[in-house]
Amino acid sequence: MNREGAARQGHRERLHRAFSLGLALALPAAIILAAAIGSVKIPLPEVLRAVWDPFGGGGPGASAGPGEREMYQVIVTMIRLPRAVLAALSGAALAVAGAAFQSVFHNPLADPYVLGASSGAALGAAVAVVANLSLSALGVGLAPVYAFVGALAAVFLSYGLARRAGGPSPLALLLAGVVVGSCASAALSLVIYFSGEHLRQITFWLMGGFEGTTWRSILIVLPYMTLGGALVFIRFRELDALLLGDETARGLGVDAERVRAFLVVGASLLTAAAVAVSGPIGFVGLVVPHLVRSVIGAEHRRLLPDVAMAGAILMVAADTLARTIIAPTELPVGIVTALTGGPFFLWVLGRRRRFHPLGGRKAT
Amino acid sequence: MTGPLYELRGVTVGYRQAPVFEGLSLDIPRGCFTAVIGPNGGGKSTLLGTLSRLLRPSQGKIVLEGVDLRRLSQRDVARIVGLVPQVSRADFEFTVEDIVLMGRYPHLSGLQAPGSADRRVAERAMAATGVLALRERLAGDLSGGEYQRVLVARCLTQEPRVLLLDEPTAHLDLTYQVEILDLVKRLNAGGLSVIAVLHDLNLAAQFFDDFILVAGGRVMATGDSGHVLTGELLSLAYGATVRVERYELRRHDSIREDLAGPGAGGRDDRFFRFLIERHGGPS
Numbered sequence: 130m131n132r133e134g135a136a137r138q139g140h141r142e143r144l145h146r147a148f149s150l151g152l153a154l155a156l157p158a159a160i161i162l163a164a165a166i167g168s169v170k171i172p173l174p175e176v177l178r179a180v181w182d183p184f185g186g187g188g189p190g191a192s193a194g195p196g197e198r199e200m201y202q203v204i205v206t207m208i209r210l211p212r213a214v215l216a217a218l219s220g221a222a223l224a225v226a227g228a229a230f231q232s233v234f235h236n237p238l239a240d241p242y243v244l245g246a247s248s249g250a251a252l253g254a255a256v257a258v259v260a261n262l263s264l265s266a267l268g269v270g271l272a273p274v275y276a277f278v279g280a281l282a283a284v285f286l287s288y289g290l291a292r293r294a295g296g297p298s299p300l301a302l303l304l305a306g307v308v309v310g311s312c313a314s315a316a317l318s319l320v321i322y323f324s325g326e327h328l329r330q331i332t333f334w335l336m337g338g339f340e341g342t343t344w345r346s347i348l349i350v351l352p353y354m355t356l357g358g359a360l361v362f363i364r365f366r367e368l369d370a371l372l373l374g375d376e377t378a379r380g381l382g383v384d385a386e387r388v389r390a391f392l393v394v395g396a397s398l399l400t401a402a403a404v405a406v407s408g409p410i411g412f413v414g415l416v417v418p419h420l421v422r423s424v425i426g427a428e429h430r431r432l433l434p435d436v437a438m439a440g441a442i443l444m445v446a447a448d449t450l451a452r453t454i455i456a457p458t459e460l461p462v463g464i465v466t467a468l469t470g471g472p473f474f475l476w477v478l479g480r481r482r483r484f485h486p487l488g489g490r491k492a493t
Numbered sequence: 494m495t496g497p498l499y500e501l502r503g504v505t506v507g508y509r510q511a512p513v514f515e516g517l518s519l520d521i522p523r524g525c526f527t528a529v530i531g532p533n534g535g536g537k538s539t540l541l542g543t544l545s546r547l548l549r550p551s552q553g554k555i556v557l558e559g560v561d562l563r564r565l566s567q568r569d570v571a572r573i574v575g576l577v578p579q580v581s582r583a584d585f586e587f588t589v590e591d592i593v594l595m596g597r598y599p600h601l602s603g604l605q606a607p608g609s610a611d612r613r614v615a616e617r618a619m620a621a622t623g624v625l626a627l628r629e630r631l632a633g634d635l636s637g638g639e640y641q642r643v644l645v646a647r648c649l650t651q652e653p654r655v656l657l658l659d660e661p662t663a664h665l666d667l668t669y670q671v672e673i674l675d676l677v678k679r680l681n682a683g684g685l686s687v688i689a690v691l692h693d694l695n696l697a698a699q700f701f702d703d704f705i706l707v708a709g710g711r712v713m714a715t716g717d718s719g720h721v722l723t724g725e726l727l728s729l730a731y732g733a734t735v736r737v738e739r740y741e742l743r744r745h746d747s748i749r750e751d752l753a754g755p756g757a758g759g760r761d762d763r764f765f766r767f768l769i770e771r772h773g774g775p776s
Contacts, residue, residue: 141588141629366598366601369587369591369595369598372587374578376547376576376578377578379545379576380545380547380576380648381595381596382566382567382569382570382598382599383568384566384567422586423586426587426591428587428591
């Protein structure tokens with residue numbers, strides 16, 4: 130390797146390392162800040178103390194501290210921290226799923242919901258609400274369970290339809306996703322039409338949010354997110370190749386259809402787990418991969434960890450904004466991500482002239 | 494090693510229920526420098542897809558360097574055969590080096606990332622194709638000719654023994670067309686077998702030694718220009734009356750006699766003109 134080449138390589142690696150390090154520091158900072166900000170403002174030292182010693186406040190030793198400290202303890206460890214952690218996990222899951230789907234479909238407009246996961250989840254949740262299934266079977270309502278199943282069912286239905294319609298090519302899959310999504314939305318409208326007094330509850334779920342998160346809900350989704358994330362990450366080389374198209378990927382030795390099925394399963398687990406606990410939250414899964422790519426490039430070995438961290442940070446920030454901007458009323462976080470993410474995405478696109486969402490570039 | 498590069502025996506292949514080729518048998522020798530020519534829809538790309546295992550035959554067998562293609566995985570094939578697909582430019586935010594390094598992927602497994610040995614292979618390939626200076630550029634910012642050379646560099650990084658090219662000169666200016674084909678010709682002189690689909694007969698005739706004429710789902714002829722590039726065969730293949738004019742050029746004040754002679758100087762010695770007669774041809 131010539132010296133100039135080595136130096137250039139070093140420059141790229143340094144840029145990537147600096148960016149990753151920045152994200153790795155910003156993520157815990159965002160979570161700590163999220164725990165401090167709110168209707169009750171908690172001083173940062175108290176937040177850190179509560180995180181450092183989560184059971185200190187309730188124990189007998191805490192009698193030495195003022196009653197205020199116990200209240201901080203409860204707010205931080207039982208309310209704000211689980212909420213921020215779940216927002217971080219959902220943001221990371223959606224962003225990684227978005228990156229995976231964009232590659233699998235070699236389509237920059239793909240997001241975690243291309244295969245109908247959000248409509249399927251919404252239908253599942255609405256059915257659970259209307260049928261009054263919100264009994265605490267697992268410590269969380271049954272709506273998340275139904276949403277999870279609904280999301281996965283929609284994805285597998287899309288995949289099955291595309292397969293029957295002549296092989297799961299990216300285009301067939303996208304079309305099947307649109308069809309399944311529309312059907313699920315229609316069924317959802319039907320359920321809503323007859324929902325009567327449950328209307329508000331369903332609408333609230335549809336707008337997405339992390340209100341009332343407990344550590345238990347985190348424990349329940351974590352295995353699915355871990356598995357989905359692992360399934361996507363171990364295919365980092367294939368994701369690079371697929372981003373350039375099926376023919377290129379096959380030429381590079383990738384069994385495109387098999388790997389696509391594998392990645393669809395992984396990304397759908399991530400999406401279904403996220404949408405089950407927080408409702409369909411848009412834009413994070415679409416925008417974050419583009420944003421990170423524009424900084425460090427598209428190579429997935431470097432891209433995926435950074436996408437996960439950036440998605441987590443953005444979701445924590447969006448959720449914190451959602452619950453404080455018009456306090457004491459909470460905005461659904463989905464509204465915040467859509468209102469801020471949309472214009473931001475356009476700004477990113479406009480700034481980067483060479484990138485075009487439809488893949489068109491100046492000819493030759 | 495002996496024996497042909499490819500042996501196709503009774504191969505039936507195509508898309509879904511509609512086979513393009515039925516019972517195709519064909520030998521392609523090692524070290525070949527072969528152009529696949531023929532009219533649109535005649536099966537040129539299908540043949541290339543079959544050779545690169547993008548398409549799997551429903552009947553018959555394909556033997557690559559003595560091994561049945563069915564016994565090789567897509568990855569195994571990618572270590573022997575490099576495919577330069579038709580240029581499509583949905584390349585997101587990859588740099589030239591990222592794209593070229595992907596050529597090492599068939600050689601990596603598990604969670605392996607490209608190492609320094611892989612980078613050296615990629616650098617040699619970029620040097621050979623003259624894109625080393627572009628390594629940090631985003632692929633989307635390149636000209637068509639530069640991008641095509643990057644794709645060839647990626648293929649060379651696979652360290653293949655066969656290079657398959659699908660319309661490598663499509664959408665390129667004349668100078669880039671010549672540049673790419675000169676590059677491929679040099680690689681062939683270094684021992685790489687080259688099979689390229691070309692729809693431009695003039696370019697094919699100027700650069701290539703051997704030809705496979707494909708039309709209507711049949712291989713109509715194989716061999717050197719004297720055998721394949723005849724008015725009779727081309728008229729039949731293209732469904733129009735094609736007249737072939739063959740020119741010999743002076744070099745060193747003497748007319749070279751051995752028109753079929755191989756070597757990099759070939760294109761200086763002969764060229765063809767293909768004329769389609771506009772009246773009187775069979776539809």
